[in-house]
Amino acid sequence: MIIAIDIGGTKISAALMNDNKIIESRKTDSIIHHDLNNLANYVIQLCQGWIDKAHLVAVACTGQVGTNHVHFLSAKQTLPLKQQLKTGFNLPVVMLNDAAAAAWAEYCLGPKRQDNTLVYITVSTGIGGGIIQNGQLITANDGFCAHIGHMSVSRPSLPHIQCHCGRINCVEAISSGTSIAKQASQMLNYQVNCKTVFEQHLSHPEIATLLEQSTDALVDLIANIKALTGTAVVVLGGSVGSASPFRERVIEKITKLPKIYQVNLVSPITGEHADLIGAALFAQTIHGFT
Structure with missing residues (x-):
């Protein structure tokens, strides 16, 4: 066991x-x-x-x-x-x-893909990711690898947002649940969480604009990932990534990208235990245990 x-x-x-x-x-x-x-x-x-x-x-x-x-x-x-x-x-x-583990679970248990390539993005409290390229989970000795939430995107007409990693305009600092809640709270002048933003405040003009900006940033990230990996499939998970107001906008905006950058955006199949399952599957590949 x-x-x-x-x-x-x-x-x-x-x-x-x-x-x-x-x-x-x-x-x-x-x-x-x-x-x-x-x-x-x-x-x-x-x-x-x-x-x-x-x-x-x-x-x-x-x-x-x-x-x-x-x-x-x-x-x-x-x-x-x-x-x-x-x-x-x-x-x-x-x-x-943890996001790499979820990516491995999705790759191992999901449909087999001819190119053996898949990218998993989780948008939740933060933004994480995992990349499988040619059947191999991409890792690095120092662990700073596939931290795609810390890739920055352009916001030429908008204020820069400082990320806790030290850079500006990281997608995590723009589109994560933490960031959406923080920005929405400032707009509403009282504290809200991301779930409340989606359930109660989307009719507020500034909040609607915030949602557009956050999904724009994520779609820019997905286009960059497509250019980097060539993946045809991106799995979008996490509490924010799976929320209908967020996900539907991302899907729509992907269709408006130049064709070469478009991907098939799919939902996770491994559910709330993806990280646990992926970690177990990966450990077995390392040690050969069952």
């Missing part, structure tokens, strides 16, 4: 899996932004009762997941998390970025 773990900025999920099926799952609040140094112990505690049953731990984690360390971009702190978990569990550990 495999213990699969999904470490996010808001929630941490874990599952005991057998034959790529979830036997039991658990979920708890994340501690990344207030007690990061205790993250490994916190995760191990979440998995108590499973450790003696498992032979492998597969981890999908937010941030810059390198060979030896994870740099948590929003927390601006680095941990040797893989080694900490390996020591605590006393089991082999395979770790990859």
